[in-house]
Amino acid sequence: xxxxxxxxxxxxxxxxxxxxxxxxxxxxxxxxxxxxxxxxxxxxxxxxxxxxxxxxxxxxxxxxxxxxxxxxxxxxxxxxxxxxxxxxxxxxxxxxxxxxxxxxxxxxxxxxxxxxxxxxxxxxxxxxxxxxxxxxxxxxxxxxxxxxxxxxxxxxxxxxxxxxxxxxxxxxxxxxxxxxxxxxxxxxxxxxxxxxxxxxxxxxxxxxxxxxxxxxxxxxxxxxxxxxxxxxxxxxxxxxxxxxxxxxxxxxxxxxxxxxxxxxxxxxxxxxxxxxxxxxxxxxxxxxxxxxxxxxxxxxxxxxxxxxxxxxxxxxxxxxxxxxxxxxxxxxxxxxxxxxxxxxxxxxxxxxxxxxxxxxxxxxxxxxxxxxxxxxxxxxxxxxxxxxxxxxxxxxxxxxxxxxxxxxxxxxxxxxxxxxxxxxxxxxxxxxxxxxxxxxxxxxxxxxxxxxxxxxxxxxxxxxxxxxxxxxxxxxxxxxxxxxxxxxxxxxxxxxxxxxxxxxxxxxxxxxxxxxxxxxxxxxxxxxxxxxxxxxxxxxxxxxxxxxxxxxxxxxxxxxxxxxxxxx
Numbered sequence: 360x361x362x363x364x365x366x367x368x369x370x371x372x373x374x375x376x377x378x379x380x381x382x383x384x385x386x387x388x389x390x391x392x393x394x395x396x397x398x399x400x401x402x403x404x405x406x407x408x409x410x411x412x413x414x415x416x417x418x419x420x421x422x423x424x425x426x427x428x429x430x431x432x433x434x435x436x437x438x439x440x441x442x443x444x445x446x447x448x449x450x451x452x453x454x455x456x457x458x459x460x461x462x463x464x465x466x467x468x469x470x471x472x473x474x475x476x477x478x479x480x481x482x483x484x485x486x487x488x489x490x491x492x493x494x495x496x497x498x499x500x501x502x503x504x505x506x507x508x509x510x511x512x513x514x515x516x517x518x519x520x521x522x523x524x525x526x527x528x529x530x531x532x533x534x535x536x537x538x539x540x541x542x543x544x545x546x547x548x549x550x551x552x553x554x555x556x557x558x559x560x561x562x563x564x565x566x567x568x569x570x571x572x573x574x575x576x577x578x579x580x581x582x583x584x585x586x587x588x589x590x591x592x593x594x595x596x597x598x599x600x601x602x603x604x605x606x607x608x609x610x611x612x613x614x615x616x617x618x619x620x621x622x623x624x625x626x627x628x629x630x631x632x633x634x635x636x637x638x639x640x641x642x643x644x645x646x647x648x649x650x651x652x653x654x655x656x657x658x659x660x661x662x663x664x665x666x667x668x669x670x671x672x673x674x675x676x677x678x679x680x681x682x683x684x685x686x687x688x689x690x691x692x693x694x695x696x697x698x699x700x701x702x703x704x705x706x707x708x709x710x711x712x713x714x715x716x717x718x719x720x721x722x723x724x725x726x727x728x729x730x731x732x733x734x735x736x737x738x739x740x741x742x743x744x745x746x747x748x749x750x751x752x753x754x755x756x757x758x759x760x761x762x763x764x765x766x767x768x769x770x771x772x773x774x775x776x777x778x779x780x781x782x783x784x785x786x787x788x789x790x791x792x793x794x795x796x797x798x799x800x801x802x803x804x805x806x807x808x809x810x811x812x813x814x815x816x817x818x819x820x821x822x823x824x825x826x827x828x829x830x831x832x833x834x835x836x837x838x839x840x841x842x843x844x845x846x847x848x849x850x851x852x853x854x855x856x857x858x859x860x861x862x863x864x865x866x867x868x869x870x871x872x873x874x875x876x877x878x879x880x881x882x883x884x885x886x887x888x889x890x891x892x893x894x895x896x897x898x899x900x901x902x903x904x905x906x907x908x909x910x911x912x913x914x915x916x917x918x919x920x921x922x923x924x925x926x927x
Contacts, residue, residue: 428443428517428538428567429441429443429517429519429534429538429540429545429548429567430548430567430568430569430570431443431567431569431570432531432544432569432570432572433569433570433571433572434571434572434574434575434576434579435571435572435573435574435575435609435611435786436575436576436577437571438576439522440521440522440523440527440530440531440572440574440576441519441520441521441531441545441621442519442520442522443517443518443519443520443538444517444518444520445515445516445517445518446494446495446496446515446516446517446518447495447496447497447499447500447513447514447515447516448490448492448493448494448495448513448514448515448516449470449490449491449492449493449495449500449503449511449512449513450488450489450490450491450511450512450513450514451481451482451488451489451491451510451511451512452486452487452488452489452510452512453481453482453483453484453485453486453489453510454484454485454486454487454510455509455510456482456508456509456510456511457509457510459479459482459483460479461508462482462508462510462511463475463478463479463482465506465508466478466491466503466506466508466511468506469499469502469503469506470491470492470499470503473491473492478491482510491511493516493536494516494518494536495513500513516538517538518538519533519534519538519545519621519622520622521620521621521622523576523579523580524620524621524622525583525618525619525620525621526576526579526580526583526614527574527576527579527583527613527614528543528618528619528620528621528627529543529613529614529615529618529634529636529637529733529735530543530544530572530574530579530610530613530733530784531543531544531545531621532544532545532546532547532621532733533545533619533621533624533627534624535624541624542624542627542734542735543621543733543734543735544570544572544732544733544784546734547732547733547734548570550734570785571785571786572784572785572786573604573607573609573610573611573783573784573785573786573787574610574611574612574613574784575611575612575906575907577903577906578602578611578612578903578906578907579611579612579613579614581612581899581902581903581906582600582602582612582613582614582899582903583614583616585600585895585898585899586598586599586600586614586615586616586895587616588895589874589877589891589895590616592880592891593874593877593878593879593880593891594877594878595874595875595876595877595878595891596631596875596876597615597616597617597631597635597873597874597875597876598615598616598872598873598874598875598895599614599615599616599634599635599636599639599763599872599873600612600613600614600615600636600763600870600871600872600873600895600899601613601614601636601763601764601767601870601871602767602868602869602870602899602903603767603768603771603782603868603869603870604867604868605770605771605772605774605775605780605860605866605867605868605869606775606780606789606792606867607780607783607787607788607789607791607792608768608771608780608781608782608783608787608792608795609782609783609785609786609787610782610783610784611868611907612903613636613784614636615633615634615635615636615639617629617631617632618632619632633735634733634735635763635873635875636762636763636764636871637729637731637733637735637736637737637762637764638735638736638737638762639737639762639763640737640738640739640740640760640761640762641760641761641762641763641840641854641856641873642756642757642758642759642760642840642854643756643760643761643766643838643840643856644755644756644757644838644839644840644854644855644856644888645699645755645756645836645837645838645839645888646756646766646836646837646838646856646857646858646871647753647754647755647756647759647766647838648696648699648704648754648755648756648836649696649770649773649808649811649812649836649858650719650720650723650769650773651704651707651708651716651753651754651755652692652695652696652704652707652808652811653773653800653804653808654708654711654715654716654719654720654723654800655707655708655710655711655716656800656804656807656808657719657800657801657804658711658715658719660710660711660712660715661692661707661710661711662692663692663693663807663810663923663925663926664691664692664925664926665691665692666689666690666691666692667689667690667691667692667695667700667702667703667706667707668689668702668706669682669685669686669687669688669689669690669695669700669702669703669706670687670688670689671687671702672702673701673702673705673706673751675747675748675751676748678748680701680702680705680751680752681701681702682698682699682700682701682702683699683701684698685700685702686698686700690703692707692811693810693811693814693926695707696811696814696815696819696836697811697814697815697818697819697820698819699819699820699836699837701755704754704755705751705754705755707754708750708751708754709750709751713745713746713747713749713750714745716745716750716753716754717742717744717745717750720741720753722799723769723772723779723799724765724768724769724779725739725741725759725761725765725769726739726741727739729762729764729765729768729781729782730781731764731781731782731783731784732783732784732785733784736762737762739759739760739761739762739765740759740760741753741759741760741761742758742759756838756840757840763856763871763873764782766856766858766871767782767858767869767870767871768780768781768782770858770859770860770869770871771860771869772799772800773799773800773804773805773808774805774808774809774812774860774863774866774869775805775866776802776805777798777799777800777801777802777804777805778793778796778797778798778799779796779797779798779799780792780795780796780797781795806923807923809834809860809863809866809921810921810922810923810926811834812834812835812836812859812860812863813832813834813863813918813921814834815834815835815836815837816833816834816835817918820836820837820887820888820889820893821833821834821835821836821837821857821859821889821893822889823889823890823893823894823897824857824859824889824893824894824896824897825897826897827894827896827897827898827900827901828861828896828897828898828900828901828904829901829911829913830911830912830913831861831862831900831901831904831909831911832861832862832863832864832912832917832918832921833859833860833861833862833863833896833897833900834859834860834861834863835857835858835859835860835893835896836857836858836859837855837856837857837887837888837889837892837893838855838856838857838858838888838892839853839854839855839856839886839887839888840853840854840855840856841853842854842876852876853876853877853886853887854873854874854875854876855873855874855875855877855886855887855888855891855892856871856872856873856888856892857871857872857888857889857892857893857895857896858870858871859871859872859896859900861900861904861909862904862909862912862917863921864917864918864920864921867907867909868907870896870899870900872892872895872896872899873892874888874891874892874895877890877891877892
């Protein structure tokens with residue numbers, strides 16, 4: 360018993376150590392297991408998050424598109440035509456909204472125009488992002504932020520601003536609320552491929568370089584102002600104009616009224632506010648006689664000193680085509696042009712032959728759209744083949760429809776020495792343009808056409824224009840086209856044109872002006888093109904020629920030098 364008593368405390372101590380050791384080991388095992396489970400859960404969550412595709416859209420639109428900026432658009436002299444400004448837009452995260460009713464009431468204290476029911480519906484649910492109102496002012500942003508509503512915040516967007524307002528609206532077009540181009544050059548820029556964008560200097564690293572257009576906003580302002588005046592002065596329903604550099608094809612000015620304010624794209628939906636220069640096609644009337652005579656001269660079938668029998672109207676079956684103010688005598692080619700003789704022009708075309716004449720219209724590009732940057736374009740309507748009477752009416756601008764852009768491109772080719780160059784809204788130097796030239800008539804034909812155009816300004820239907828532009832040697836052709844009403848030509852509703860070039864001793868610019876359904880300015884004037892479209896042309900040239908570096912010169916020798924040697 361004594362021996363057992365000696366060893367009892369030792370046995371008890373060893374047992375306690377063993378129990379504590381086992382307990383410690385168990386705790387370590389549980390701790391390791393907990394850590395393993397914890398890391399497994401964290402790792403699993405990380406894997407799960409890594410597999411989740413990040414939402415890069417805002418209500419279906421890519422975030423980078425919405426927040427992206429567009430390059431500024433400048434005219435040829437560096438004047439801003441379109442710029443981006445940064446504006447705050449209000450959004451909500453419905454799943455973070457704590458008290459929907461409180462949020463609705465507070466927001467309406469700042470934005471009372473928001474419908475209570477609409478706002479409540481937008482803030483309800485578990486969406487991560489909904490728009491509440493786009494393009495707000497910084498003052499409104501500050502007032503809303505002071506409300507302290509959880510789940511309400513702002514994102515900074517780019518808003519397009521057009522300093523010129525309506526003046527270049529049909530050139531620039533507009534953008535939608537996501538700053539994407541929807542019309543005009545804005546839409547064209549968005550549709551260009553990356554290589555072309557680089558060529559135009561739109562992207563340099565991460566910065567957007569300005570887009571430089573061929574437009575001269577000084578000339579654009581004058582043209583727009585004169586077209587507004589024309590609508591008021593002649594009580595017209597519409598007016599339009601376009602001016603191009605005849606050697607480079609650069610469009611210097613382009614305007615069409617009624618127009619719209621690109622800062623408010625909804626105004627583009629107003630009736631008849633389409634671009635008449637590119638998206639309108641019209642019977643051009645007598646300005647087409649220049650094309651017909653040029654084709655006949657270039658074919659060799661007609662010479663500048665030829666004469667034509669205009670004593671009697673031209674009969675086609677039971678129809679007879681006569682002149683508006685007929686001379687009813689033998690006319691020289693110069694007189695055919697100066698008096699705008701339908702009979703004489705038909706005789707000129709017939710000397711060329713209707714099939715050759717139709718082929719020449721294809722050469723001049725009247726079969727297809729003019730290659731141009733604006734998306735708002737229409738196809739011309741020119742019969743594929745001409746009957747005898749079809750060719751006759753086409754020779755003086757009826758029975759076919761083309762755009763004013765077709766006409767200004769053609770007049771540019773007929774006055775620059777005979778080279779067709781497609782117009783452009785981007786800056787293009789002459790060396791680059793010459794690589795794109797397509798010869799359509801010989802230089803001698805071009806010289807003869809310049810003479811005829813200047814003659815018409817001095818002695819024919821362009822004399823009213825010439826008085827307004829005295830000293831700048833403008834030449835051109837009038838065109839008065841009767842409009843079709845209820846399937847018949849109406850003598851009371853006409854579309855008037857004046858196609859011109861200046862200065863004709865050393866031509867640089869071509870222009871087409873259109874005035875739709877004009878009325879007489881006063882009892883002493885008329886409604887034909889010389890009284891309206893011609894006057895507008897003269898007033899524009901008188902104001903813009905000095906801007907374009909053209910000095911007035913009243914020397915008669917300049918006009919004498921334009922006359923072909925055979926006629927001097």
